Each structure stands twice: as C-alpha cells, then as structure tokens.
Amino acid sequence: MDILIVDDEAPARLRLIQLLAEVPDHRIVGEAEDGAQALAMCSAHAVDVVLLDIRMPGLDGLQTARLLAAQTDPPAVVFVTAYADHALAAFEVQAADYLVKPVRRERLAQALARVAQQRGARAVAEADAGRQPRTHLCIRVRGAVHRIAVDRVRYFKAEQKYVTVHDGEREFLIDGALSGLAAELAGRFLRVHRNALVSVRYLEGLQRLGFGYGVRLQGCADVIPVSRRHMPDIRQHLRGRKP
Helix, strand or coil, rough: EEEEEEECCCCHHHHHHHHHHHCCEEEEEEEEECEEEHHHHHHHHCCCCEEEECCCCCCCHHHHHHHHHCCCCCCCEEECCCHHHHHCHHHCCCCCCCECCCCHHHHHHHHHHHHHHCCCCCCCHHHHHHEEECEEEEEEEEEEEEEEEEEHHCEEECCCEEECCCCCCCEEEEEHHHHHHHHHEECCCCCCCCCCCCCCCEEEEEEEEEEEEEEEEECCEEEEEECCCHHHHHHHHHHHHHC
C-alpha cells in the first residue's frame, strides 16, 4: 500500500518512517506538514493510506479527512495523534483506525492490516456488483463442449459432488455448488429444496406427492419435491403470478 504521512512536527514524521521500516508490504510516497499539502498530494498521486495528525495549523486533521472523503477514490485515513479525546469525531469521518502517540510498531501494523482487509473486501464487493449472471453454461461431454442457455434450464439438482442440469430434453452434470448458482441466478430460479433449484420461467404449479408436494415445470416430466421449509416461497410466487 502507498502511504502518505501528515504531521506538522518533523520528529513525529520521522518516528512513523522508522516504524514503517519494520512493517512489510507498504511504500511511503510522501510527507506533508499540513492538511493543504496532504490534499494536494492526494490529488496528484494515488495514495492508499494517510497517516494523519489531528492538531495542525490551518486545516486540522478532521477537516482534512472530510475533504479527503469527498474525493473520487479516497484513501483510508488512520489518525495518529497525541490526544485521545477526538476518537469519536474521528470515526464520524469514517477513519479506519485511531492511534495515540507514542505509537507502537505492533499497533501500527495492526491498523495497516485492517486497512488492507477493508480494501480487499471492497474490491471483492465491487467485482461482484459488476459481474453479470451467465446467460449460458459451458458443459463438457465426452470431450465436446455444449453451450446450454440458462433460459432453457428447467432445474438444477445437487447430486453428491455434482449438479445435474435439466434443460427439458437432456440432463448434464456440472461441477460446482448449488449455493453459488442460487446466488448468481436469484430471481430467475427458486430454491425448492436444499438440493434443488427450479426455473421461475417454467414453474406451472404444485402436485401432491405422498405426504408432501412437488412442483411441475413446463416441458419437463419430472416433478421436483418441495421441502416444507420452502413451501411458503413457492406458494407466494404462484399467487403473485395469478391475474
């Protein structure tokens, strides 16, 4: 991570530089003596973390943090201060951490690890948000690859280590977990059992099966058992489709 150190006192900046020399996976990209310099440097260069003092001439640390937060891709802010009485205000401006001088190396490393974890979680969330559900499944059968449109699939059913895909005419086996398909195809498929998802598009109705019920699907002779736990969801969906 690229780190900017902001403190109006040179000895305090030097202390952080010395501590960071013992902490891996970072690079110091600059030093600033006040909030104005910090804002200018963050605008000119990509900065991941700002180690920010609070009591400084001109823009103080809290004001600087608010202005940093307004940037398009704001850095994480870790306050490093001699005063413990600003902690509440610091977290109101969404600081990643709050360190009180004199800072220990272990505590600084912990704060940076927290920032790294938050950045990783945000990157995963952004990737998931930008990922579009698949329109086709690529299935290998006897060395040949078949592309099956998801819109043709009637149901997915977990079978030991595999998932059976039924497209109304044929069945195929794919690797993967049913839970992943349920999350990816939410809204298009309903879970009717811990081991089965059925297509909303082809859902016709319920059919009595012994002591329970199953769902009928258009273009599919199979009746998929419904667990008691998922019955309310199926009934609600079928009621919502009635004119």
